[in-house]
Amino acid sequence: MKNAKESNGKSIKWGLVASYIFLFLLVLAYLGPLLMLVNTALKTMPEFMKNATGITTSFNFSNFADAWEKANFPQYIWNSIIYTFTATFIYVITAVFVAFPISRKYVKFSTPLLTLFVIALFLPPALIPQFRLILGLGLYNNPIGYIMLFLVNPIGIIILVNYIKTLPLELDEAAALEGCGYLRFVWSIVLPLIRPAVATVVVLHAIGIWNEIIAPTIYLTNKDYYPITRGLIVFQGVYGSNWPTLAAAVLMLTFPMLVLFLVLQRQIVSGLTAGAVKG
Amino acid sequence: MNYHFGRGKSRLTPYLLLLPGIAFYFIISLGPSLATSIFSLTDTTGLKGATINWIGLDNYKEFLFMGQASKDNFDALGRTLIFSVFVTTIQFLFGLVTAVILNNPKIRARNFFRTLFFMPVILGAVIQGLIWSLFLFPLGGPMAKLFEFFGLRSEFLGGSPTEAFIWVIIIQIWANMGITMMIFLSGLQTIPSEMYEAAEMDGANNWQVFKNVTWPLLTPSVNTNLLLNIIGSLQAWQLFLVLIGYRNGTQVLGYLIYAVGFGQTSGSVTSSFRQGYAAAASMVLFVLVLVIGLSVQTFLRRREERIMG
Amino acid sequence: MFKKIYKVITILMVFAIFLAACAPKETAPSTSDGSSSEPVAAEKVTLRVLVHQNPPMVEFMEAFNKSFSDKYPNVTIDMSVVNANDLSTVTQTRLTANDIDVIDIFGFANGAQPYMKLVDKPNWQQLIEAGLLMDISDQAFVKNYDQPTIDDAGSFNGKVYAVNLGRVSYSGIYYNKDLFAANNVTVPTTWDELVTACETFTAAGTPCMTAGGKDGWPIFVGAYGLTGAIYPDQAALVEGLWTGTIKWNDAKALDMWEKMKVYAQNMMEPGASGVAGDAAPGRFASGAVAMFPGGTWYASAIEAAEPAFDWGYIPFPGSDNADDNKYLFGKYDQGWAIAANTPNKEVALNYLAEFSTPENYQAFANAVGFIPTQPSATLDTKIGAEVAPYLENFRVGYEQYWIAPKGSGQFANPWASYFKPFGTYDDAKELADKVQADLQSGLDAVK
Incomplete structure (x- = not known):
C-alpha cells in the first residue's frame, strides 16, 4: 500500500525526523513510569525509602513471591476475563439485533427508539436505583447480577446503526429472494459485513468493563468474585505503604494483560482493516 | 421501509430478536435513570427500612443556591467543564498526530509503538493510578528529581489543588490517548490509497494531502472520537479517586455525586448518606452532558453532511 | 405490579442466557457460581x-x-x-x-x-x-x-x-530519642520550644516531622494540638462556632492559624504528601525524621518496623504556656x-x-x-506507659462534635493542610477569613 508521504525527497526526510522525535517523546512518557515500576519492584523497602529513583542494587525478587502469596491474583484476573467476555458477548449479539432493524426501519418506532439511545448516551450512571434493582432481583454479590450491569451501552448501538446504513438495501432484497430467513441473514451475512464496526464496539465495551472500579465496590463483597481492579484496590489498602511489593504485584498483573492484548490485537486490527475495502 | 423476510408470523422475528437488547436497556439503564429523577425529589438515604420523605425541589435548591456550598458546587461544575475541554482537545490532537504518523509505512516498529501507547487502556485506572503515584512520588521520585534539576520542588498530587488537577488531566490523556489513536488508525486504513496517489499526481505536499484528503475522509472517526471523548471526560472521575481522593479544589461532579451518595465526603467516618441529594446532583450533571453532547452532535452531523454530501 | 416486572425480567434473563448458550460455544462458565456462597447444611x-x-x-x-x-x-x-x-x-x-x-x-x-x-x-x-x-x-x-x-x-x-473497643488519641507527637540526644534537644513542652527544636533539626539536615500526607487527613491530624491548646473544651468550641461567639478569624484563632502555617511550611518535611498513611510510621522509625505527629494507633506499626528503636510520645505543645499542653485529644475508635x-x-x-x-x-x-474501654483491662504496651500521665486529661476532639451547617463551604474546618505546599493558602489572615466566610455562609443559609 502506498501512502501520502512518498513525495519529493526533502520533505520526506524532515517529516520522518519530526515523526521520530514526536514518537520518541511519547515513548519517554509511556516507558518512563513503567521503568520506574520495574526498578521499584526489584528494591527492598528501606532501599526505596532511602533513594526512590536509584537503580536497584539488591535485585530483590522476593517482592514478587510476597505479592503472589498475599493475594489471589490469578483468580481475580480470571474473574475479570469472565465478566468482560460474557458481558461483551451478550451485549454485542443483542446490540446487533437492536441496531439492524432500527437502522433499516424494519420495526415500528425505529426513529423514537434511536432517539432514546442517543439520549441514553448522556445519562449519568444511575448508581443508586441500579443498586436497588440488583438487590430486588436477589443478584447482589452475584456474578450474574454484576454481568447484567454491563449489558447496555448506547454508543455501541449508535455506531452499529450508522455503519449498517452504509450497507446497500439491495443486499436484503437479494437475500430474501434467495429464501434466506431474517435470523440467518443478520447472522451470516450482515454480521460479517459489519465486522469493523463490531470490532470497535467490542473493544470499547470490553475496556469499560475491564476498567470498572466502582461497581465491584458496591456489588461484589465476596473476594472470590473480585475482578482484578477491586482486588488491586484492596491489596493497595492492605500493603499500600510497601511500594516495592505493590510494584511487583502491578508488574505481575501487567504481563498477562499485555499478552492478552497482543493476542487480541491481531483480531482487532484485522477486523479494523477489513473495513478498508468498504471505504 | 419494506420488509422482505416474509409476512404473518415471521414478520414478528425482528421484534422478537430486538426484544432482549431493548429490555436490557429499559431495565438496566432507562428505568434506573428515571428513578434517579424521582429520588432527587426525596431525602432517601439508600438504606433499607429508612423512611423516605417527599421534599420537592429542596435538594436542587440546596445544590444550586444554598450558601457557599452551592458556589463550591458550581466550582466543581466549572472544573468538570475545564477538565473535559482540555482532555478532549489534547487527547484528540495527540491521538490524531500519533495515528497519522503510525499509518506511515516508512516508520519502523509501528506495532511496538501502537502497543505501547494503547497499553495504559488495558491496565486500567487502578494500575494507571499506582504507576503515576510512584512516578510522581515527592520524596525523591523520578519527576521530583527532574524538578530538582531545574531548581523546583513540588508535592505533585498532594500539593496545591490546581497542580494536582493538572496532573490528573495529564494522566487522563496519557491513559486514554490509545483509544483515540486506535479509532483514528482504523479510520485511516479505510481511506483508499488511490486517493493519495491522485493527490500526489496533482503535486500536493504533505500538509495539503492531509488537509484535502485525510481530514475530510476521516470525518466518521473524528465524530466518534469527539463524542466519546467529550462524554467520557464529562463523566470521568475514576482517576481522581485513585490519584488524589476527595480533596478541596479538585472535585468534579461525577466524584461529588458518588461521595455524597455513599458517605465519603469529608473523610469523616460519620458523614451521612444523602442519596436524594446525590440524585439531584446527577440530574444536574445529566442536563449539562445532554446540552453539550447534543449541541456537539448536531454540529458534527451538519459538518458531516456538508463534507460527505 | 412488582411481581409482574420481576417475572418479565426473569423471563428475559432466561432468554438472554438461552441466546448466549446457543451462540458459538464461547459462553463462559460464570453462570454456575452464583449459588455457591450459600450455606450448605443447616447447622453449619x-x-x-x-x-x-x-x-x-x-x-x-x-x-x-x-x-x-x-x-x-x-x-x-x-x-x-x-x-x-x-x-x-x-x-x-x-x-x-x-x-x-x-x-x-x-x-x-x-x-x-x-x-x-x-x-x-x-x-x-x-x-x-x-x-x-x-x-x-x-x-x-x-x-x-x-x-x-x-x-x-x-x-x-x-x-x-x-x-x-477503645479510645485513641490523635493530638500527640512521637519523637526520636536518639536524634534528640544527639542534637542536644530537650523534649518540647511549649510551642516556642517546639519551633526551636525543629530549627535545630532542620539546620542539622534532618527534616523535623513527617506524616502520611497521601491520605490527606494525617497532615492536619497532628495539628489538633494547636486547636486544642486554644480551645481545651472542644464541645464548647463547636457550640461557639454555631452560635457565633467564636469565629475562625478572631484574634485567638488567628494565633492558631499562624502556628499552623509554621507547622505546614517549616515543620512538616517537604514531600510528606507522598507518604501513605501506613508508611509514615516506617519512615519515622527509619530515623529519617525527628518527629512524627500522629495518633496512638501508630505505635504498634513503629515497633513492628524497628523493634530496637527508642521513641517517646508527648501531647502536641500548641500553646506557649506549658500547662495548656497537657491535654490529649482523641476519639472513640473501632x-x-x-x-x-x-x-x-x-x-x-x-x-x-x-x-x-x-x-x-x-x-x-x-x-x-487502644486506650481500653473495659475497666479491668490495662494498656501494658509502651504507648500505654507514654500516655498514662495524660489520661486524666483525655478530651474528645472537635471533629467528633462538629457538623457543618448545610450550605457552608468546603473550607469550614481548622485544617493545617490548607496551607502551601499542601494547599493553596500562604497567608494566615487570608485563610482565616476564608474559613470563617465559608462557615458563615452556611450559618446564614440555615437561619
Missing part, C-alpha cells in the same frame, strides 16, 4: 464479619477467628477487610443487602445538638433509625465495658447498639455492632460475647494499642 454457619484495615487489629482478628472456629467447629468466619474510607459505603450497601452479620463501627459521634439547625443525621443514627442495627442493651457482655463508653460511643435514645436482620443472631451474639471476655479483650487492647 458462616458468620460474615466486616472490619476496616488496621494491620495489627486484622492480625489479631485472624488469630481470634481461628480460635473461635476451633471452639465452635460448625462456625466458619468470613471476615472482609476494607479501607477505612470505604467502611461506611460498604456498611451501607451490605446492611441494606442483609449480607453481613457483625460490623465494625466507629464510636458514635457528631450527634445533632439542640443549637444546630437543619443538620443531617450522622450515618450511625441513620442506620439505627432504619432498623438495621440490633439492640444489644440486654446482652451480658455489654456490662464488661465501662459506662461512659457505653453511653457516649454506643447508645442512642437509651438503647445500646454498639460496644466500643466498635462492634450486629445487623438487626442477621439470620445468625445467636452465633453473632456469641462471637461478641467471646470477644468481650476480659482475657480476649486484654489481648486485643495489647495488640492494637
Whole structure:
C-alpha cells in the first residue's frame, strides 16, 4: 500500500525526523513510569525509602513471591476475563439485533427508539436505583447480577446503526429472494459485513468493563468474585505503604494483560482493516 | 421501509430478536435513570427500612443556591467543564498526530509503538493510578528529581489543588490517548490509497494531502472520537479517586455525586448518606452532558453532511 | 405490579442466557457460581464479619477467628477487610443487602445538638433509625465495658447498639530519642520550644516531622494540638462556632492559624504528601525524621518496623504556656455492632460475647494499642506507659462534635493542610477569613 508521504525527497526526510522525535517523546512518557515500576519492584523497602529513583542494587525478587502469596491474583484476573467476555458477548449479539432493524426501519418506532439511545448516551450512571434493582432481583454479590450491569451501552448501538446504513438495501432484497430467513441473514451475512464496526464496539465495551472500579465496590463483597481492579484496590489498602511489593504485584498483573492484548490485537486490527475495502 | 423476510408470523422475528437488547436497556439503564429523577425529589438515604420523605425541589435548591456550598458546587461544575475541554482537545490532537504518523509505512516498529501507547487502556485506572503515584512520588521520585534539576520542588498530587488537577488531566490523556489513536488508525486504513496517489499526481505536499484528503475522509472517526471523548471526560472521575481522593479544589461532579451518595465526603467516618441529594446532583450533571453532547452532535452531523454530501 | 416486572425480567434473563448458550460455544462458565456462597447444611454457619484495615487489629482478628472456629467447629468466619474510607459505603450497601452479620463501627459521634439547625443525621443514627442495627442493651457482655463508653460511643435514645473497643488519641507527637540526644534537644513542652527544636533539626539536615500526607487527613491530624491548646473544651468550641461567639478569624484563632502555617511550611518535611498513611510510621522509625505527629494507633506499626528503636510520645505543645499542653485529644475508635436482620443472631451474639471476655479483650487492647474501654483491662504496651500521665486529661476532639451547617463551604474546618505546599493558602489572615466566610455562609443559609 502506498501512502501520502512518498513525495519529493526533502520533505520526506524532515517529516520522518519530526515523526521520530514526536514518537520518541511519547515513548519517554509511556516507558518512563513503567521503568520506574520495574526498578521499584526489584528494591527492598528501606532501599526505596532511602533513594526512590536509584537503580536497584539488591535485585530483590522476593517482592514478587510476597505479592503472589498475599493475594489471589490469578483468580481475580480470571474473574475479570469472565465478566468482560460474557458481558461483551451478550451485549454485542443483542446490540446487533437492536441496531439492524432500527437502522433499516424494519420495526415500528425505529426513529423514537434511536432517539432514546442517543439520549441514553448522556445519562449519568444511575448508581443508586441500579443498586436497588440488583438487590430486588436477589443478584447482589452475584456474578450474574454484576454481568447484567454491563449489558447496555448506547454508543455501541449508535455506531452499529450508522455503519449498517452504509450497507446497500439491495443486499436484503437479494437475500430474501434467495429464501434466506431474517435470523440467518443478520447472522451470516450482515454480521460479517459489519465486522469493523463490531470490532470497535467490542473493544470499547470490553475496556469499560475491564476498567470498572466502582461497581465491584458496591456489588461484589465476596473476594472470590473480585475482578482484578477491586482486588488491586484492596491489596493497595492492605500493603499500600510497601511500594516495592505493590510494584511487583502491578508488574505481575501487567504481563498477562499485555499478552492478552497482543493476542487480541491481531483480531482487532484485522477486523479494523477489513473495513478498508468498504471505504 | 419494506420488509422482505416474509409476512404473518415471521414478520414478528425482528421484534422478537430486538426484544432482549431493548429490555436490557429499559431495565438496566432507562428505568434506573428515571428513578434517579424521582429520588432527587426525596431525602432517601439508600438504606433499607429508612423512611423516605417527599421534599420537592429542596435538594436542587440546596445544590444550586444554598450558601457557599452551592458556589463550591458550581466550582466543581466549572472544573468538570475545564477538565473535559482540555482532555478532549489534547487527547484528540495527540491521538490524531500519533495515528497519522503510525499509518506511515516508512516508520519502523509501528506495532511496538501502537502497543505501547494503547497499553495504559488495558491496565486500567487502578494500575494507571499506582504507576503515576510512584512516578510522581515527592520524596525523591523520578519527576521530583527532574524538578530538582531545574531548581523546583513540588508535592505533585498532594500539593496545591490546581497542580494536582493538572496532573490528573495529564494522566487522563496519557491513559486514554490509545483509544483515540486506535479509532483514528482504523479510520485511516479505510481511506483508499488511490486517493493519495491522485493527490500526489496533482503535486500536493504533505500538509495539503492531509488537509484535502485525510481530514475530510476521516470525518466518521473524528465524530466518534469527539463524542466519546467529550462524554467520557464529562463523566470521568475514576482517576481522581485513585490519584488524589476527595480533596478541596479538585472535585468534579461525577466524584461529588458518588461521595455524597455513599458517605465519603469529608473523610469523616460519620458523614451521612444523602442519596436524594446525590440524585439531584446527577440530574444536574445529566442536563449539562445532554446540552453539550447534543449541541456537539448536531454540529458534527451538519459538518458531516456538508463534507460527505 | 412488582411481581409482574420481576417475572418479565426473569423471563428475559432466561432468554438472554438461552441466546448466549446457543451462540458459538464461547459462553463462559460464570453462570454456575452464583449459588455457591450459600450455606450448605443447616447447622453449619458462616458468620460474615466486616472490619476496616488496621494491620495489627486484622492480625489479631485472624488469630481470634481461628480460635473461635476451633471452639465452635460448625462456625466458619468470613471476615472482609476494607479501607477505612470505604467502611461506611460498604456498611451501607451490605446492611441494606442483609449480607453481613457483625460490623465494625466507629464510636458514635457528631450527634445533632439542640443549637444546630437543619443538620443531617450522622450515618450511625441513620442506620439505627432504619432498623438495621440490633439492640444489644440486654446482652451480658455489654456490662464488661465501662459506662461512659457505653453511653457516649454506643447508645442512642437509651438503647445500646454498639460496644466500643477503645479510645485513641490523635493530638500527640512521637519523637526520636536518639536524634534528640544527639542534637542536644530537650523534649518540647511549649510551642516556642517546639519551633526551636525543629530549627535545630532542620539546620542539622534532618527534616523535623513527617506524616502520611497521601491520605490527606494525617497532615492536619497532628495539628489538633494547636486547636486544642486554644480551645481545651472542644464541645464548647463547636457550640461557639454555631452560635457565633467564636469565629475562625478572631484574634485567638488567628494565633492558631499562624502556628499552623509554621507547622505546614517549616515543620512538616517537604514531600510528606507522598507518604501513605501506613508508611509514615516506617519512615519515622527509619530515623529519617525527628518527629512524627500522629495518633496512638501508630505505635504498634513503629515497633513492628524497628523493634530496637527508642521513641517517646508527648501531647502536641500548641500553646506557649506549658500547662495548656497537657491535654490529649482523641476519639472513640473501632466498635462492634450486629445487623438487626442477621439470620445468625445467636452465633453473632456469641462471637461478641467471646470477644468481650476480659482475657480476649486484654489481648486485643495489647495488640492494637487502644486506650481500653473495659475497666479491668490495662494498656501494658509502651504507648500505654507514654500516655498514662495524660489520661486524666483525655478530651474528645472537635471533629467528633462538629457538623457543618448545610450550605457552608468546603473550607469550614481548622485544617493545617490548607496551607502551601499542601494547599493553596500562604497567608494566615487570608485563610482565616476564608474559613470563617465559608462557615458563615452556611450559618446564614440555615437561619
